[in-house]
Amino acid sequence: MGLCLKLRTSHVISVIVILGILTLRVAECRNKHHHHGDNGGKIEYPAINCRKHSAVLTDFGAVGDGKTSNTKAFNAAIQKLSTYASDGGAQLIVPPGKWLTGSFNLTSHFTLFLHKDAVILGSQDESEWPAIPVLPSYGRGRDAPGGRLSALIFGSNLTDVVITGNNGTIDGQGSTWWKKFRAGESNVTRPYMIEIMYSDQIQISNLTLINSPSWFVHPIYSSNVLVKGLTILAPVDSPNTDGVDPDSCTNTRIEDCFIVSGDDCIAVKSGWDEYGIKVGMPTQHLIIRRLTCISPDSATIALGSEMSGGIQDVRAEDITAIDTESGVRIKTAVGRGGYVKDIYVRRMTLKTMKYVFWMAGNYNQHPDPKYDPKAIPEIKGINYRDVVAENVTYSAKLDGIQGDPFTGICISNVTITLTEKPKKLQWNCTDIAGVTSNVTPTPCALLPEKQGVDCAFPTDRLPIDDVQLKTCSAAH
Numbered sequence: 170m171g172l173c174l175k176l177r178t179s180h181v182i183s184v185i186v187i188l189g190i191l192t193l194r195v196a197e198c199r200n201k202h203h204h205h206g207d208n209g210g211k212i213e214y215p216a217i218n219c220r221k222h223s224a225v226l227t228d229f230g231a232v233g234d235g236k237t238s239n240t241k242a243f244n245a246a247i248q249k250l251s252t253y254a255s256d257g258g259a260q261l262i263v264p265p266g267k268w269l270t271g272s273f274n275l276t277s278h279f280t281l282f283l284h285k286d287a288v289i290l291g292s293q294d295e296s297e298w299p300a301i302p303v304l305p306s307y308g309r310g311r312d313a314p315g316g317r318l319s320a321l322i323f324g325s326n327l328t329d330v331v332i333t334g335n336n337g338t339i340d341g342q343g344s345t346w347w348k349k350f351r352a353g354e355s356n357v358t359r360p361y362m363i364e365i366m367y368s369d370q371i372q373i374s375n376l377t378l379i380n381s382p383s384w385f386v387h388p389i390y391s392s393n394v395l396v397k398g399l400t401i402l403a404p405v406d407s408p409n410t411d412g413v414d415p416d417s418c419t420n421t422r423i424e425d426c427f428i429v430s431g432d433d434c435i436a437v438k439s440g441w442d443e444y445g446i447k448v449g450m451p452t453q454h455l456i457i458r459r460l461t462c463i464s465p466d467s468a469t470i471a472l473g474s475e476m477s478g479g480i481q482d483v484r485a486e487d488i489t490a491i492d493t494e495s496g497v498r499i500k501t502a503v504g505r506g507g508y509v510k511d512i513y514v515r516r517m518t519l520k521t522m523k524y525v526f527w528m529a530g531n532y533n534q535h536p537d538p539k540y541d542p543k544a545i546p547e548i549k550g551i552n553y554r555d556v557v558a559e560n561v562t563y564s565a566k567l568d569g570i571q572g573d574p575f576t577g578i579c580i581s582n583v584t585i586t587l588t589e590k591p592k593k594l595q596w597n598c599t600d601i602a603g604v605t606s607n608v609t610p611t612p613c614a615l616l617p618e619k620q621g622v623d624c625a626f627p628t629d630r631l632p633i634d635d636v637q638l639k640t641c642s643a644a645h
């Protein structure tokens with residue numbers, strides 16, 4: 170596939186191998202269930218809610234030639250379908266074709282469904298991307314102090330929204346944005362691919378997302394968010410192409426995703442310094458499972474660096490990373506305030522990593538000089554267990570903040586094998602406290618061995634675990 174060509178050559182092999190395995194599995198499925206999935210133009214798909222009304226994008230004058238702008242067609246379609254919100258809701262089918270569009274807004278009780286051969290292409294015409302207010306918990310645009318541009322697919326103050334497909338594609342055509350950003354030629358914050366704000370009951374699933382201008386999927390100030398079965402691909406040297414960024418969200422479940430990215434595969438956030446502290450909305454009750462990540466210069470899962478509203482109760486399990494800088498990384502700084510606590514991680518399989526464990530309090534990027542130097546973050550109750558890592562350069566770099574140690578760190582049942590030329594100091598620890606059990610190579614003195622300890626992982630279920638998907642259908 171074309172995208173591989175853009176990846177750094179040294180990573181191409183592993184990507185191709187993995188994509189090859191996935192393709193093989195899909196091919197097997199298709200043979201076995203010949204009549205399931207795409208049956209005479211009728212497609213069945215799982216969703217939190219099915220819709221009574223249905224329309225096809227071409228009913229609104231859309232042209233799928235990859236050249237004609239369809240921004241008006243998307244907006245007209247969704248405006249029309251919004252009138253069914255209180256009458257069973259509606260779905261908009263995006264049929265096979267290449268559908269160029271600028272930013273458009275979603276509506277409530279609505280499903281956007283992409284056929285497997287549908288490609289939504291992000292417009293390269295900047296006038297197709299309206300400016301919108303900066304996020305209150307950030308106080309400014311993330312790239313630039315000026316404004317920010319609306320996401321390609323944007324939703325605010327909504328209930329019950331599904332963005333799904335039969336593995337259809339959304340291509341942000343990000344390269345022109347990356348070039349401008351790198352050259353410092355933009356005074357406005359690049360758009361995200363999908364951003365949902367102040368919303369409840371969101372599903373984003375069964376899609377391939379490629380080349381976002383910046384972050385891919387950004388649910389913020391929202392609750393009951395299900396992200397499932399996404400393939401997210403960007404060149405490993407593209408700027409800020411985070412995969413999924415749950416930000417000030419409660420009850421989020423991210424599962425079965427495959428992410429190759431130039432930044433963190435998942436970045437858990439809750440606002441930036443004094444702005445995040447003021448808004449005070451944590452990200453909490455977050456499940457991340459069955460994630461595969463490739464990101465040579467970033468984290469598999471980052472907690473922060475913007476964590477000023479707090480991050481609590483994160484449960485990550487069955488995580489695979491290949492050729493990635495670190496596993497679950499905590500990034501914070503003086504001035505952030507907030508907390509990162511009750512973090513649970515189990516069953517990570519890691520191969521070719523710079524760091525297995527990494528946490529630090531020196532991420533000194535601030536929105537402006539008005540941050541409060543007395544706002545120190547609280548980092549405690551961080552649990553990692555059942556980890557196998559190979560070809561590792563540093564086992565751990567764990568640096569708390571002087572006078573503000575990171576405490577309650579527990580690491581158990583971990584086997585790390587090192588690269589041919591490992592660093593001499595494998596565990597570099599300052600200003601931290603906790604215990605380890607059955608970990609090799611031998612941890613630092615600040616994490617003494619406590620025999621027989623299995624670090625905690627919660628056994629209760631979260632409400633987002635119990636969300637049931639119905640079988641809906643789409644004709645095209």
Ligand SMILES: *[C@@H]1O[C@H](CO)[C@@H](O)[C@H](O)[C@H]1NC(C)=O
Binds near residue numbers: 170
């Ligand atoms: C979806 O498409 C991507 C890109 O072609 C592919 O790598 C992935 O295996 C597909 N996923 C499914 C479930 O078919």
Ligand SMILES: *[C@@H]1O[C@H](CO)[C@@H](O)[C@H](O)[C@H]1NC(C)=O
Binds near residue numbers: 244273274301323325
């Ligand atoms: C989309 O929503 C934003 C924020 O609510 C609003 O500013 C903008 O005008 C909307 N765009 C359209 C085309 O309705």
Ligand SMILES: *[C@@H]1O[C@H](CO)[C@@H](O)[C@H](O)[C@H]1NC(C)=O
Binds near residue numbers: 315316356357
């Ligand atoms: C950004 O730059 C453009 C052109 O260089 C200029 O017209 C615009 O006023 C600037 N916007 C802000 C918010 O500084």
Ligand SMILES: *[C@@H]1O[C@H](CO)[C@@H](O)[C@H](O)[C@H]1NC(C)=O
Binds near residue numbers: 325326
């Ligand atoms: C959206 O919800 C937020 C938070 O509840 C509220 O402050 C804002 O006014 C709402 N916006 C609209 C357009 O209703």
Ligand SMILES: *[C@@H]1O[C@H](CO)[C@@H](O)[C@H](O)[C@H]1NC(C)=O
Binds near residue numbers: 206212213334398
């Ligand atoms: C969506 O993906 C899941 C696996 O993640 C699969 O079970 C389901 O059949 C897929 N649905 C469609 C319509 O492709």
Ligand SMILES: *[C@@H]1O[C@H](CO)[C@@H](O)[C@H](O)[C@H]1NC(C)=O
Binds near residue numbers: 516517554556557582
């Ligand atoms: C230790 O971790 C490995 C790898 O996840 C797992 O297979 C094994 O069951 C764990 N052992 C214990 C005692 O939990």
Ligand SMILES: *[C@@H]1O[C@H](CO)[C@@H](O)[C@H](O)[C@H]1NC(C)=O
Binds near residue numbers: 522560
């Ligand atoms: C091991 O890691 C090094 C980088 O430290 C990398 O160059 C090498 O290709 C990796 N080896 C294998 C077998 O993956």
Ligand SMILES: *[C@@H]1O[C@H](CO)[C@@H](O)[C@H](O)[C@H]1NC(C)=O
Binds near residue numbers: 568594597599
């Ligand atoms: C250990 O970490 C400290 C604090 O970040 C750093 O100053 C020091 O250089 C590190 N030591 C080694 C040997 O890497």
